[in-house]
Amino acid sequence: MQKTLIEITKGTHGKLVGGVSDSHLLVDGVSTDTRTLKPNHLYVPLIGERFDGHDFWMDAVRAGAAASLWSQEVPLPEDPPIIPLIQVEDTLSALQELAAAYRQELEVKVVGITGSNGKTTTKDLTAAILSTRYRVHRTQGNLNNHIGLPLTLLSMPPDTEVAVVEMGMNHAGEIARLSNIATPDLALVTNIGEAHLEFLGSRGAIADAKLEIREGLPSSGTLIINGDEPLLQERLVGEKRPVIRVGFEESNEDRILDLELKGRSGLAFSSSATHTRFETGLMGKHNALNALLGIQAARLLGLTETEIQEGLKRAEGSGRRLETSLASNGMLVVDDSYNASPTAVRAAIDWLTSLEGYGEKWVLLGDMLELGVQEEALHREVGSYAFQQGISQVFTLGERARWIAEGARAADPDRPVTHFNSVEEAVKTLRQQGGSGIALLVKASLMARLDRVVQQLTKGEIQG
Numbered sequence: 441m442q443k444t445l446i447e448i449t450k451g452t453h454g455k456l457v458g459g460v461s462d463s464h465l466l467v468d469g470v471s472t473d474t475r476t477l478k479p480n481h482l483y484v485p486l487i488g489e490r491f492d493g494h495d496f497w498m499d500a501v502r503a504g505a506a507a508s509l510w511s512q513e514v515p516l517p518e519d520p521p522i523i524p525l526i527q528v529e530d531t532l533s534a535l536q537e538l539a540a541a542y543r544q545e546l547e548v549k550v551v552g553i554t555g556s557n558g559k560t561t562t563k564d565l566t567a568a569i570l571s572t573r574y575r576v577h578r579t580q581g582n583l584n585n586h587i588g589l590p591l592t593l594l595s596m597p598p599d600t601e602v603a604v605v606e607m608g609m610n611h612a613g614e615i616a617r618l619s620n621i622a623t624p625d626l627a628l629v630t631n632i633g634e635a636h637l638e639f640l641g642s643r644g645a646i647a648d649a650k651l652e653i654r655e656g657l658p659s660s661g662t663l664i665i666n667g668d669e670p671l672l673q674e675r676l677v678g679e680k681r682p683v684i685r686v687g688f689e690e691s692n693e694d695r696i697l698d699l700e701l702k703g704r705s706g707l708a709f710s711s712s713a714t715h716t717r718f719e720t721g722l723m724g725k726h727n728a729l730n731a732l733l734g735i736q737a738a739r740l741l742g743l744t745e746t747e748i749q750e751g752l753k754r755a756e757g758s759g760r761r762l763e764t765s766l767a768s769n770g771m772l773v774v775d776d777s778y779n780a781s782p783t784a785v786r787a788a789i790d791w792l793t794s795l796e797g798y799g800e801k802w803v804l805l806g807d808m809l810e811l812g813v814q815e816e817a818l819h820r821e822v823g824s825y826a827f828q829q830g831i832s833q834v835f836t837l838g839e840r841a842r843w844i845a846e847g848a849r850a851a852d853p854d855r856p857v858t859h860f861n862s863v864e865e866a867v868k869t870l871r872q873q874g875g876s877g878i879a880l881l882v883k884a885s886l887m888a889r890l891d892r893v894v895q896q897l898t899k900g901e902i903q904g
Contacts, residue, residue, distance in 0.1 A: 441467075441468075441469060441470060441538070441542050441594045441595070441596075442466060442467070442468050442598070443466070443467060443538075444463065444464055444465060444466050444467075445458070445462055445463050445464070445465045445467065445507055445524055445526065446463040446464065448467070448482065448507075448526060448538065449463070449526050451537060451538055451541050452509070452526060452528045452534035452537055452538060453528070453529070453537075454509070454526040454527055454528040454534065455526065455527040456524060456525075456526055457510070457516065457521060457524065457525040457526070457527060458507075458521060458523075458524030458525065459524070462507075462524040465506060465507065465524065466480075466506075467480060467481065467482045467506045467507055468480045468481070468506075469481045469482070469594075469595070470482045470484060470535070470538070470591065470594045470595075471483060471484070471500075471505075472484045472485075472486050472493065472535070472587060472591065474496045474499035474500045474503055477500055477503040477504070477505055478503075478504065479503070479504030479505075479506075480504060480505075480506045481503075481504070481505055481506065482505070482506065482507055482508065482509070483497070483500035483505040483507070483508040483509070484508070484509050484531055484534070484535050485497060485500075485508065485509065485510070485511070485531055486531055486532055486535075486587065487511065487531065487532075492514075493531070494510070494511065494514045497517070498522075501522050501523055505523060506523065506524075507523050507524040507525065507526065508523060508524075508525050508526070509525070509526050509527075509528050509531045509534055509535075510525040510526060510527050510528070510531075511527075511528065511529075511530065511531050512527050512528065512529055532586070532587070535587070535590050535591075535594075536586070536590050536617075536621050538590070538594060539589070539590030539591075539593040539594050539621055540590075540593075540620070540621045540622075540623075542593060542594055542596070543593050543596075543603075543621070543622060543623065544623070546596060546598065546600060547601075548577075548596065548600050548601060548602065548603050549601065549602045549603070549625045549626075549741060550602075550603045550604075550605060550622050550623065550624045550625055550626075551566055551570075551602065551603070551604045551605070551624060551625070551626045551628065551737050551741075552605055552607055552618075552619060552622055552624030552626070552627045552628065552653055552656075552657075553566070553604065553605070553606050553607065553627075553628045553629075553630070553733075554606070554607040554608070554609070554615055554627075554628070554629055554630070554650050554653050555628075555629050555630025555631050555632070555650060555666070556630070556631055556632055556633030556634070556635050556646060556650070556781060556783065557630060557631055557633050557635070557726075557779075557781060557783055557784045557787070558630040558631060558726060558727075558729075558730045559584065559606045559607075559608065559630060560579075560582075560606060560761070560778075561722065561727060561730050561761060562628060562630050562730040562733050562734055563578055563579055563604050563605075563606045564578075564755060564756065565720070565722070565727075565730055565731050565733075565734040565752065565755045566604050566628070566733070566734035566737050566738070567604040568751050568752065568754060568755035568756070569734050569735065569737075569738045569743065569747075569748050569751035569752055569755065570602050570604065570737070570738055570741065570743070570751065571751060572743065572747040572748075572750050572751040573742075573743055573747055574601040574602045574741070575597070575599055575600055575601045575602070576600070576601070576602050576603070576604060577592075577595070577596045577597065577600040577602070577603045577604070578592075578603070578604040578605070579592045579604070579605050579606040580592070582608070583606075584605075584606035584607055584608035585608050585609075585614070585618075586614065586617060586618065589605060589606075589607060589618050589621060589622060590621060592605055593605070593621070593622065602741065603622075605622050605624070607619065607622070607653060609649055609650075610639055610810070611639050611640070611649075612639075612640060612645070612648070612649045612652075613649075613652070614649070614652075615649055615650060615652035615653050615655075616652035616655040616656075618653075618656075619652060619653045619654070619655040619656030619657065620655055620656040621656070622656060623656040623657070623658065624653070624656060624657055624661065625657075625658070625660075625661050625662075626661060626662050626663075626664060626737050626740060626741075627653045627654065627657050627661060627662070627663050627664070628663075628664045628665070628733045628734075628737060629650055629651065629653065629663070629664075629665045629666060629672060630666055630729075630730060630733065631666045631669055631729075631783065632646050632647045632650060632666075632669050632671045632672065633646070633781045633782065633783035633784065634646075634781050634782045634783060634811055634814070634818055635781040635810055635811075637810065637811050637812040637813075637814055637815075639810065639812070641812065643671060644671060647669075647671040647672060647675055648675065650672075651672070651675055651676070654679075654681070657681065659680070659681060660681075661681055662681060662682045662683075662684065662740060663676070663679065663681055663682070663683045663684070664683075664684045664686065664733055664736045664737060664740075665683065665684070665685055665686075666685075666686065666687055666729060666733070667685025667686055667687040667689065667691065667692035667693070668687035668688055668689050668692070668729075669687075673685070684736050686729065686732045686733060686736055687729060687732075688729070692712075693713065694711055694712055694713040694732060694735075694736060695711075695712040695713075696709045696710075696711075696712075696728050696729065696732060697709065697710040697711070697712050698710045698717075699725065699728055701723075701724075701725065701791070701794045703723070703794075703795050703796055703797065704723065704764055704795070705721070706719065706720050706721040706722055706723055707719070707720060707722070707723065707724070707725070707727065707728055708720075709728045709731075709732075711732065711735065714745055716745045716748070716749065717749075718731065718735065718748070718749055718752050719749075719752065719753055720752045720753065720755055721753075721755070721756070722755065722762070723762045723791055724762055724787060724788070724790070724791035725787070725790060725791065725794075726787040726790075726791075731752060731755075734752075735748055735752070738751070761776055761778055762774055762775075762776050762788065762791065763775045763776070765894075765898045766898065767870070767871070767874060767880075767897040767898055768871070768897070768898070769871055769874050769875050769876075770874075770875050770876035770877075771870070771874035771875055771876065771878045771879070771880055771897075772798065772878065772879040772880065773880050773882065773894055773897055773898055774788075774792065774879060774880065774881045774882065775882050775891065775894045776788050776881060776882065776883045777806075777882050777883060777884055777886070777888070777889075777890040777891045777894065778886055779885055779886050780805075780806070780808045780883050780884050780885045780888075781808055781811075782808065782811075782818045782821065782822055784883075785805065785808070785822050785825075785883050786822065786825055788881055788883050789803065789825060789826055789829050789831065789881065790829065792831070792879060792881045793829045793830050793831070795879055798877055798878060798879040799877045799878070800832040800833070800877065800878045800879070801830070801831050801832055801878075801879050801881070802831065802832055802833045802834075802835065802874075802878060802879070802880045802881070803826050803831050803833075803834055803835065803880070803881045803882075803883065804835040804836070804837065804866065804870070804880060804881070804882045804883075804890065804893065805822065805823075805826070805834070805835070805836050805837075805841055805844050805883055805884060806836065806837050806838040806840075806841050806883070806884025806885065806888035806890045807838035807839065807840040807841050807884055807885055807887070807888045808822070808840065808884070808885050809840075809885040809887060815840060815843075816840075816843050819840055819841065819843035819844045819847065820843050820844070820846060820847030820850070821847060822844050822847065823836075823843070823844035823845060823846065823847025823848035823849075823850075823851065823857075824847045824848065824850065824851035826844075826848055826851075827848050827851040827852040827855055828851060832855070832856075833855065833856045833857070833858070834848040834855070834856075834857045834858075835857075835858045835859075835860065835866065835869075835870070836857075836858070836859045836860065837859070837860040837861075837862075837863070837866050837884075837888070837890065837893070838884065838888050841859070841884070841888075842859055845857050845858075845859040863889075863892045863893055863896070866893050867893055867896045867897060870893070870897060871897065874897075882894050
C-alpha cells in the first residue's frame with residue numbers, strides 16, 4: 441500500500457498531528473510489529489490484553505517508520521512527535537478500514553477460503569494454479585485472522601490481479617468481519633470439523649460460523665463448497681448465489697474419480713465435470729478434495745484445463761503438513777504437526793495406512809485443542825480409530841493425549857500402546873525401536889510442539 445498521510449487520515453476518520461507538509465508524506469507499507477517494520481512503513485500500534493503497541497513507538501521510529509496511527513485513548517507523547525501521528529478512535533478498526541478501502545481501490549479478484557481443516561493447503565493449491573495466468577497475492581503463514589487478513593490485503597502489490605486469502609476464526613462473528621473486509625468474489629469452504637467446539641458448542645454452530653463468509657460475498661459471487669458435508673448442504677438450501685458442490689459423492693456437480701494415491705509421490709484423480717486428469721505432489725485423499733476446490737475457482741476465473749494441470753503439478757504445500765523425512769535410524773517420519781482436529785487426524789491416519797512399502801505404520805499423537813466438553817471422548821475416538829485402521833503401534837505425548845492411549849488400548853488390548861512423559865523419552869524410545877521399513881506419523885495441535893520430536897529424530901537436536 442502506498443498512500444499519503446492525508447489519504448490515510450481521511451480513510452481512518454482520524455486527525456493528523458504533525459507539520460503542515462506532513463499531509464503529503466507518502467508511506468509505503470504497513471506494520472504492526474516493530475521487529476519486522478521496514479523503513480517508510482506506517483506503524484499501527486495495536487492494543488491487546490497483555491500488550492500495548494504504543495509502548496514500542498520509539499522502536500518503530502528507530503526502525504524507520506514514516507508515521508504512526510495513535511489511539512485517542514492513549515495520551516500523545518509529551519515532546520513534539522518525532523514522526524507524524526494520526527489519532528484514530530481504535531487502531532485495529534483503522535487498520536481494517538484501510539485494508540477494506542485498499543481492496544476496493546485495486547482491480548483485483550479475491551478468492552476467500554475458510555473451513556475447519558485444509559484452509560492453508562487449499563490456499564496454496566489455488567494460488568499455485570492461478571499463478572499460471574495471473575499475478576497472484578496470497579496469505580503468508582497463518583495471517584488469517586482480524587489482524588492478519590488486513591495486513592495480507594495491505595501488502596498486495598498494486599499490479600495484483602488475484603488475491604487468495606485465508607479466513608480463520610475462533611468465535612462466531614469473526615468470519616463475517618473478515619468477509620466484509622475482503623469482499624471475496626469467490627468463497628471456498630473446505631469442511632466442517634470439530635475444532636472450535638470449545639467456543640461454539642456444536643458442529644452445526646461451526647458450520648454457521650464458517651458460512652459467515654457469505655456476509656461480504658456480493659450477489660454476483662459464487663460459493664464453492666465441500667458437497668460431501670451435510671451441514672453445509674442443509675444451510676445452503678435457498679441460497680440465491682450460485683453454489684458449486686465438489687467431492688466424492690454422486691450428488692456433487694464435480695466429483696473426484698479414479699483416485700490414485702501414489703504414496704510419497706502425491707496423488708492423481710480425474711474430474712467428472714471435464715474428465716481431465718490432474719496430478720499433484722501433495723499427499724492424502726483429503727488433498728484431492730482441496731485441489732478440486734481450487735480447480736473450480738480457477739475455472740470460474742477463466743483458466744484452461746491445461747493451465748490448471750500445470751499449476752497443480754508445481755504446487756507446493758506449507759511446511760509440517762505430511763512432510764516426509766528420514767530419521768537417523770532409517771525410519772520414515774511424516775511430520776503433520778502443524779495443527780490437528782479429530783477430522784484431520786483421521787485423514788492423516790487414512791493416508792498413512794494407504795502408504796505402500798512399509799511393514800509397520802506407527803503414530804505419535806499429541807493433544808488436540810479447542811474441543812470443549814467433548815474433548816475426552818474425541819481423543820479416545822482417535823485412539824480407537826488408529827487401531828481400527830490397522831496402525832501397528834500407537835505412541836502419545838501430552839496430557840490430553842493420555843485419552844488417545846486409553847482409547848487405543850480399549851480398542852485392541854493386544855497391540856502396543858506407549859504414552860511418553862517428555863520429548864526426550866519419546867525421541868529415545870523411537871530411535872531405539874524404529875528403523876527402516878517403519879513409517880511414523882507425527883500429528884498434534886501446534887501448541888503441543890511435537891515438531892521438537894521430529895527435529896531431534898531427523899536432525900539430532902531439539903529447537904526451543
